[in-house]
Amino acid sequence: MARAQAGDLEAFEVLYRANLGRVYALCYRMAGDASLAEELAQDVFVRAWQRLGSFRGDSALSSWLHPLTVNVALSERRSRRRRTSRVMSTDDPAAFERPETKKAGPEAGVDIDRALETLPPGARAVFVLHDVEGYKHEEIAEMTGVATGTSKAQLHRARRLLREALDR
Amino acid sequence: MKCEEIRARLDEYVDGDLTEAEFQEVELHLGGCPPCGQEERQLRAFIAEVAALPEEIQPARDLWPDLATRLRGPEGMRLVPPSGLARWIGPMSVAAAAAVVVALSAGWWTWRQAPGVAPSRLPGTVRPIAVGAPPTELLDSEREYARATADLMAAIEAQKETLAPETRAVLDANLETIDDALAQVRAALRQDPGNSQLAHLLTSTHQKKVDALKRVVRLNRT
Numbered sequence: 135m136a137r138a139q140a141g142d143l144e145a146f147e148v149l150y151r152a153n154l155g156r157v158y159a160l161c162y163r164m165a166g167d168a169s170l171a172e173e174l175a176q177d178v179f180v181r182a183w184q185r186l187g188s189f190r191g192d193s194a195l196s197s198w199l200h201p202l203t204v205n206v207a208l209s210e211r212r213s214r215r216r217r218t219s220r221v222m223s224t225d226d227p228a229a230f231e232r233p234e235t236k237k238a239g240p241e242a243g244v245d246i247d248r249a250l251e252t253l254p255p256g257a258r259a260v261f262v263l264h265d266v267e268g269y270k271h272e273e274i275a276e277m278t279g280v281a282t283g284t285s286k287a288q289l290h291r292a293r294r295l296l297r298e299a300l301d302r
Numbered sequence: 303m304k305c306e307e308i309r310a311r312l313d314e315y316v317d318g319d320l321t322e323a324e325f326q327e328v329e330l331h332l333g334g335c336p337p338c339g340q341e342e343r344q345l346r347a348f349i350a351e352v353a354a355l356p357e358e359i360q361p362a363r364d365l366w367p368d369l370a371t372r373l374r375g376p377e378g379m380r381l382v383p384p385s386g387l388a389r390w391i392g393p394m395s396v397a398a399a400a401a402v403v404v405a406l407s408a409g410w411w412t413w414r415q416a417p418g419v420a421p422s423r424l425p426g427t428v429r430p431i432a433v434g435a436p437p438t439e440l441l442d443s444e445r446e447y448a449r450a451t452a453d454l455m456a457a458i459e460a461q462k463e464t465l466a467p468e469t470r471a472v473l474d475a476n477l478e479t480i481d482d483a484l485a486q487v488r489a490a491l492r493q494d495p496g497n498s499q500l501a502h503l504l505t506s507t508h509q510k511k512v513d514a515l516k517r518v519v520r521l522n523r524t
């Protein structure tokens with residue numbers, strides 16, 4: 135860690151490889167897209183490198199990286215939504231939350247991660263943060279800027295859609 | 303409540319989001335309604351399955367080569383951690399200080415990538431060296447820079463008591479980054495004393511450090 139903090143890229147690569155699996159898993163589940171998740175994971179480690187001097191070692195590096203990863207994934211979603219809203223002129227926010235055209239394939243019956251790709255982005259983010267990562271609705275509301283009630287509604291919707299897709 | 307209403311509340315029931323009265327009502331129904339009881343068990347099983355998803359997933363390709371390229375470029379510059387300087391000089395100033403360091407490093411990186419291309423001219427109060435200037439001008443610039451830097455560092459040292467240790471560490475780390483860049487330019491100049499672009503980069507880098515220190519002193523006083 136000290137070497138990486140001093141600017142040693144090889145030392146940072148060791149830290150990167152030790153933590154990539156967790157960072158990528160969160161990015162992939164939040165983004166619902168493998169290619170986008172690769173970009174997000176890289177962004178997380180670029181930010182981590184830039185801010186590594188502020189890591190004091192009070193907690194595990196993985197714990198330090200976790201909120202950073204959530205922020206990167208949520209920021210990307212917000213900017214994507216802004217881009218979409220500039221293109222799609224509508225007053226109906228639900229229009230941006232409709233499921234993507236991509237549907238779960240037959241293998242989704244045994245693969246929750248693949249089924250996650252089919253969820254509307256807002257519902258997917260809340261579901262991952264609550265049911266996979268263990269955040270409370272109040273925390274999710276603060277992070278995503280939605281009301282607590284909206285967070286709960288998104289979670290219930292995500293569970294229903296996933297269980298339908300997975301036939302559970 | 304009817305089965306349909308009960309099922310609409312099952313998520314809140316398993317998440318513990320119902321009032322005590324509502325909870326009792328749903329529980330009573332589930333105890334006497336096998337289909338709804340089955341639905342509740344399936345929902346709980348699904349939530350447990352999700353909670354047990356693997357913590358790690360590996361990407362399909364190796365991301366390190368692309369990431370390493372980014373880290374070797376301008377994005378690879380270390381930023382001032384907000385937790386340190388922000389308490390001292392405020393968030394806007396942190397951004398400004400970070401921009402100084404990033405701009406400085408971008409200039410250095412640009413020169414490293416394309417040594418034949420001179421970095422863009424930077425505004426300065428430390429006298430810039432003209433292209434093709436004799437070495438004596440370079441020495442004068444070094445002296446001028448050393449004097450300005452020493453004055454500013456003395457001012458910062460005088461304010462040292464107001465700095466949190468971690469803030470001081472952040473400041474030192476960033477000054478070290480600038481000093482590293484200066485050392486590399488000086489080393490390159492020793493190898494190629496007549497390189498006017500390097501001489502210009504040296505004075506520009508001097509000025510950046512002086513500007514950064516000035517900003518820190520000024521902001522700490524306000």
